[in-house]
Amino acid sequence: MDVDGTLADGKKWKELSHHGVLFPPPYAPLKPTVHMLYDDEPCPLAPAAEEVALFYAGMMKRDYVKHAVFNKNFMADWKTQMSAAEKAKITDLSKCDFSKMSAYLDANSEARKARPKEEKEVEKIQKAALKEKYGFAVIDGERCAIGNYNVEPPGLFQGRGEHPKMGKLKARLRPEDVTINVSDRASAPAPPPGTKWKEVVCKDDVTWLAAWTENIAGNSKYVMLAADSPLKQRADLEKYEKARRLKVLAPKIREAYTQMLKSTQMVDRQKSTALYFIDRLALRAGGEKDTEEEADTVGCCNLRFEHVFCEQSEDGETKYIRFDFPGKDSIRYENTVEVAVQVWKNIRIFKKEPKGPGDQLFDRLKVPELNAYLKDFMPGLTAKVWRTYNASITLQEQLKSTPVDGAVEEKFLAYQRANRAVAVLCNHQRGASKQHGAQVEKMDEALTDIKKQLKESKKKLKEEKKGDKNAKKVEQLKKKIAGLEVREKKKEIAKVDKEENKTIALSTSKLNYLDPRISAQWCKMHNVPRSKVYNKTQQTKFKWAIAFIEYETKIWEF
DNA sequence: GCCCGAACTTAGCATTAGGGAT
């Protein structure tokens, strides 16, 4: 077996069996009292159109329904589900009133929440039974959890950013749409009664158990094993080993591309400048995108004229590049960084007339060329490896400022800050939660309260010492004060942590970019319980790393 | 070489569960 989970002959497994996928229940039409109004008149719909209307009704609280593209796409696809009569009548979305349907959905979910405990318990058991059957596959003799055994239900497509396909109808999947992958066709899972699978295949060079084609962009969707499966564990290890190898090679590669910044070949200048950004800023590769079909977002190689700006200090000594572009998931990337003079000069050249807004900054460069260049330094080295390397090395460096003899809370704050530095580097953002302000306020109140108690207790202690000097009481008060001081410190740390996390998401880097061996090592070294850094699921995902550090130390120091 | 589809990783948001406060 090879480390990336591939068997020596390029196969992912020898034996694979599972129970297929689970489909959502068929659509249950609404009671006649719950209907749409059209032009203020009741307008009952046949089930096909009603189901799609209900999808829309379920999104009335979302911003999507205010979006012209969403509404246009929705209307077009909704019509495909209408009868001729419905189509003739319903021509204007603004005349559709879904409020009864929305209210019905709200009432439904309230009622679900309010169900008696026993009923919820029964449902839980039923769900567990389904997981027991459909949630596991046997791969080379080992029973492994499956990541996603429920096929995606129908609904309205919720693309991120200015996605041209938002609001389109995501079709309901039938067994006839789903391909099943197993090692033995004869013992393939049975499709639901009266149906057939699209196909049963025995593809042992892939890891998916089932696949289908989604109807919005025509992309493939897969059912795959969960993160704790040997296949995924080995792939994760291999990813970080590659990044670790890059650490050794990076100085050599830097030397090479720094030379190339001055190349007479425009392709090479662009290649080296792009790599400079990927190395220094951990930018994504930035492959080509079809703006007719998807949101307009960019990464490094497909940056355009309008995304980068050459700036400098007043004396002209220090050169800066300012970046401002929509990245993956349409998350804005804004950053101004000091750069080598040659890089700054290059960008000025790449932006020279006749180039203008809309034009590619690196017009001679495509991701495959950059990756081909990297491959010569190390097999498997691609732009993405730099991001992993950058994130992990940043964590490793930042963790060095952990207070050696601080309390666990202080050490953990240092860890959070190291994690945060990585999240900032990778531009992992999140929308500030609606309750953020209230939560901080609450913490402030709690702090004020602790401080007040502390003041009172201290005053009492002083009086007690002056007064009848009850030794027991003095002792009690001292204890109370010490306890309050610990609580105060904890709360203050937690508040700092919360405030600093307002719009920064730590989980993405923790889950995908930070070598878990560094974190496991850190816990061991600083005597911090591993559960402080990784919850149960994360510990399962990273069990390979936890096993690793029993034998190895200083994973990223060599 | 280039284009495109397949495969797999990375991403943020919505929902749910469960643990602490009352």
Next chain:
DNA sequence: ATCCCTAATGCTAAGTTCGGGC
């Protein structure tokens, strides 16, 4: 015991990379 909030989980969209076909 219940309620409420946070943390965990679920979900699926959006990236990167690879490899096969022309």
